[in-house]
Structures are given as C-alpha cells and as structure tokens.
Amino acid sequence: MAGSGTAHLRADQERALSVENLVVEFPVTGGTVHAVSDLSIDLIPGETLGILGESGCGKSSAGRALMQLPAPTSGRVVLGDTDLTTLKKNDMRRARAKMQMIMQDPVSALNPRRKVKDLVAEGLEIWGFEGDDKAKFVDELLASVGLDPEVVRDRRPHEMSGGQCQRVCIARSLALDPDVLICDEPVSSLDVSVQAQVLNLLEVTRERYSLSMIFIAHDVAVVKNISDRVLVMYLGKTCEVIPTDDMQHTALHPYTRLLLESVPRADDAQKAAQKALDHGPTKAVELPSPLNPPSGCRFRTRCPLATDRCAAEEPELREMRPGQFVACHNVAP
Numbered sequence: 001m002a003g004s005g006t007a008h009l010r011a012d013q014e015r016a017l018s019v020e021n022l023v024v025e026f027p028v029t030g031g032t033v034h035a036v037s038d039l040s041i042d043l044i045p046g047e048t049l050g051i052l053g054e055s056g057c058g059k060s061s062a063g064r065a066l067m068q069l070p071a072p073t074s075g076r077v078v079l080g081d082t083d084l085t086t087l088k089k090n091d092m093r094r095a096r097a098k099m100q101m102i103m104q105d106p107v108s109a110l111n112p113r114r115k116v117k118d119l120v121a122e123g124l125e126i127w128g129f130e131g132d133d134k135a136k137f138v139d140e141l142l143a144s145v146g147l148d149p150e151v152v153r154d155r156r157p158h159e160m161s162g163g164q165c166q167r168v169c170i171a172r173s174l175a176l177d178p179d180v181l182i183c184d185e186p187v188s189s190l191d192v193s194v195q196a197q198v199l200n201l202l203e204v205t206r207e208r209y210s211l212s213m214i215f216i217a218h219d220v221a222v223v224k225n226i227s228d229r230v231l232v233m234y235l236g237k238t239c240e241v242i243p244t245d246d247m248q249h250t251a252l253h254p255y256t257r258l259l260l261e262s263v264p265r266a267d268d269a270q271k272a273a274q275k276a277l278d279h280g281p282t283k284a285v286e287l288p289s290p291l292n293p294p295s296g297c298r299f300r301t302r303c304p305l306a307t308d309r310c311a312a313e314e315p316e317l318r319e320m321r322p323g324q325f326v327a328c329h330n331v332a333p
C-alpha cells in the first residue's frame, strides 16, 4: 500500500526534483518537534508547485531540508540525476547551485555591508566569471529583474525598498543558472502594492530561464494564482496534491476545503470555515502541536468529518482522480 509520502507522478514521468519520504525533526527540551513527516514531492520540469499550509506546518523546514540547509533527518532529495543526500561537501556546493532559495525577508537575506553588484556576483566564481565579464553579467541580471544597474549597483540593502531587495535576491539566485527555484513566502513581507509585481517577475523569470519552481505560502489566493499544482500540508504531512485548475470545486480533503472556504469574503460560509479552522468541531479542542501530533490522522482534532477510525489509523495518500491525491478515510471522488 502507498504511504502518505507516496510519489505523485508515474515512474516514467520526468522530474526536475524528486523528494522521497522527507523527515525533519528537531530535538528540543522535553521531546522532538516533528516538523516534516514523510513528505514526498515530485516537481515536473517547468511547473510551479505550490506548498500551502498554516503557520508552523513545516513548509520552511521542508524547503530548507531540500537545500540541505540543514540536511533532513531522513529521506532522499534528488535534483535532476543527483542525489543531494549522498554528496560530499565540495560536490554539494556545485550541485546546490542548481537549486536556489528565495526567502521571506529579502532585507535580512542580504549582507548589509555589501553592495548590490557584489551581492549578485557572490557565487559566480563557480562559473569562472571575473573582471569585465562579471560586471557585464551582473548588469544583465539586474536589468532582467527590472532594476536599473546604473542606479542600484553601488547601493547597499538598507538604501533600497523591500521589493527592490527581493529583486536583488532573485537576480543573485539566477546568477548560478539554477534549474529549480524554491520561493519561501517571497512576497509576504512586502507591501501589498509591490506583491503583484514581484509575483509577476517570478512567473516571467520561471518562463524565461526554463525554471521549475516550488512556491511556499500560507495565502491560498497567492498560491492558487501562481501554481500549476498545489500540495496542501498539515502538521508536517501531505493532505492533498491537486491541480490548481478549478480546485475550488475539485478539492476533497476536509482541510483543503476549509482553507479554500476561509479565504476572506465576509459571508457566512467563510465565517464558519474560519471558525472551524480556529477551534475545530468543538470549542474545547486545543490546537495540536508538532511536539506531540495526534494519532492516526493529524487533522482529526479539527476535522468536521472525523470518525473513530481517524484516531486509530493514519490515512494513506491515494489517487482519487488523475493527478489528485488525497489522504482521508472519509472522502470519495
């Protein structure tokens, strides 16, 4: 029987990135934080896969583990043909250049003492760029993310807006000619007015540089907008993998449905969904902790469809419709 970390593509389908049974645990005083438990991801070349879930469900821990920063507790991360989890330090540096991460807070991701031109050029020595060639390439990269090289190349991060800093981070990641870009809440710290511009830039960039992208966020509308498929996570586990097209109507997992219904609309259904997310089916329920996740289905303490079986038995991720995988005992296609 397939586990909750089962693959989501046919064996013969090409993958830009393949993640198998990823586990990330943090030993802490009093126990272990189960941040990511048996997560599998298959990234189709050229697609954007959204990873959606509430704060604390393990999205960033998963993203960092893909980059091996730090390496996961267990599981395999295969980028193209290279298994990152078995590489030695030097090989890792080169292989990791092919997968870049854009973080939530662009200002703190950049060394405040360095100028933009040096920040973008960091890492270029891997490809042997020096002198005029390097300066020309840096200018091209800055222009490709919508920044005027003349204006910004000698600035430092604190002399620019958050949106401009995020553009610098994107330029810097492109310098290494990656195949895969992992974006961890890349617009959530930016002003609403510039969020759409940066999202648009990411889409244009993905197409122009033939990238495959993982887009991590807790904002349903943003994830739906930018992704081809969405992987919904709850307390470190996959609930559902679903093509974005029409997911409002096709989503089956009770958690995905609540997330979709809780998107702000100020109607009664939205209020009910938000209440269910906040409190679970009864007000007495405490929100579960990754230090001590619930037995069986981890969503059961908040699930409106929970039955006795849900406490006793963990649901397997099963393909309900072509390309749509759901881990739930009590839904059918």
Ligand SMILES: Nc1ncnc2c1ncn2[C@@H]1O[C@H](COP(=O)(O)OP(=O)(O)OP(=O)(O)O)[C@@H](O)[C@H]1O
Pocket: 026, 028, 033, 034, 035, 053, 054, 055, 056, 057, 058, 059, 060, 061, 062, 218, 290
């Ligand atoms: N270094 C660490 N040591 C101990 N616990 C950690 C560490 N990093 C993350 N955690 C815990 O792991 C769980 C998952 O955290 P993570 O940051 O991956 O969630 P997230 O989905 O990215 O949340 P957010 O949407 O708030 O960014 C949380 O309970 C968090 O407190």
Ligand code: SF4
Pocket: 253, 254, 255, 297, 298, 299, 300, 301, 303, 304, 305, 306, 307, 310, 315, 327, 328, 329, 330, 331
């Ligand atoms: S397995 Fe049970 S608790 Fe989990 S989502 Fe399905 S119905 Fe809800």
Ligand SMILES: [Mg+2]
Pocket: 059, 060, 061, 184, 185
């Ligand atoms: Mg996070």
